[in-house]
Amino acid sequence: MKRFLSPLSAAAAVLLTAAIVAASVAAQSPQPQPAGAAAQPQQGGPLPGGPSGPPHEMPAPKNLKVLPKNLTGNQVHDIMEGWAGSLGVHCDNCHSVDPGKVGPNGRPRLNFADDSKPEKNTARLMYTMTQKINDDTMSMVNDGQSKVTCGTCHRGHKKPEAYVPPKEHDGPHPPAPGEKPPIPR
Template identity: 45%
Template sequence: MHFNKKLLIPVVLISGAITLASMTMISQQQPPQQQRVDPPVTNLKVLPKKLTFRQVDHIMDNWSAALGVRCNFCHEANTTGRGLNFASDAKPEKKMAREMYKMTAKLNNKYFKGEKDSLGVAKMASVNCYTCHHGVAHLETATWPKRGGMMPPPAGGMQPPPAQH
């Protein structure tokens, strides 16, 4: 099979132009994707005010994991019954969370030089919610190991399994 080199180059250029033109037409015909619009962040009293909704959401996810709770632990429901009212200060747990954040900030400034990450929040190498809570919201309900060692095994623990006959 023998190709005409003089004809091959124009055919390739024309087919490339047709392909680009058809791709442009297809992309113009598709409706634009709706971008997610995050709600504004309001009522920040201890966190830096410049944080975006996604940044605050990330911080709150870390706090809720450290306490073993969900968002409604600190945030009350909207009056409409759908979603949460993140700006409200009605729940005492939210006020306590702010006080605890200020306490950890003081500890971090005094003992860990107050180092912060790119968001302006205390670095993980310092004192944070998980340092004490370990996934337990109310520390008075936590089961702590006895001083100087591990907790004893639960009743009936560490016994050999019954013999099989």
Template identity: 45%
Template structure:
């Protein structure tokens, strides 16, 4: 009789321990349903899209709320909403980069339709800034430039003959 009680107690403790371990393990989360995908493949896994968004936000030095709005009722990001014009601009820029990579760099796509390798991406122009400025290069003097005191390209400066 005594052995049966010890076995029952041990089995009970073991079962409680197993339940505790199972409860403390991270539960497999259901991936959110992706809607309103206009430039990404419809079957893109959430983790791939999420990683791509992380790369884009780092390339522009912004956070999610730069392109996405917050739902005031749920206080969560509404990623499906097209309320911000920046989201549509991001789509257009993505298509532009894809065209450049296909035409000039022969970029291939994977089974999902995502570009596998690219030579041009968001960071190429943005360098971590949301609105990169178009800059005109400074005029160089010295080797390859006009001689000192001589006229520059296009003739002498205004007011000189």
């Protein structure tokens, strides 16, 4: 059985939709500035490419040494955000500040191509290691579906926390750090 809207309820739905659209457009419009006032950046508003901001094209990457050279700026940015999240760090952990340059958010701009921070080379080394593990070892496990990532070990920490196995109730337990394993008899 099909339901039809009465002409009155259809008109009400159209008016309600128009009112919602008009209110959202008005809320997003810039507010007029008093005469002679300098334009001020909005505080706390969405940044380009944010959840409600327009997509932002990231600049083409420079100085890629382990990532494929055909990646776009947005692809490299997405990879870097994944790495930063897996380690619980920010971009400035690996990338140095570009002296004298400030971004639209008021924070110093970073020089992404600079290799002066040792953490950047460590990241390259760790990326190469995970790729090698995935290609050489994980490809043989579970039909190649399992993959090692930064988060596999780091789990949101810059330095992976030591694994402490739970105490077992029966049977032998693994030796504690620094303890020699028992000699089998």
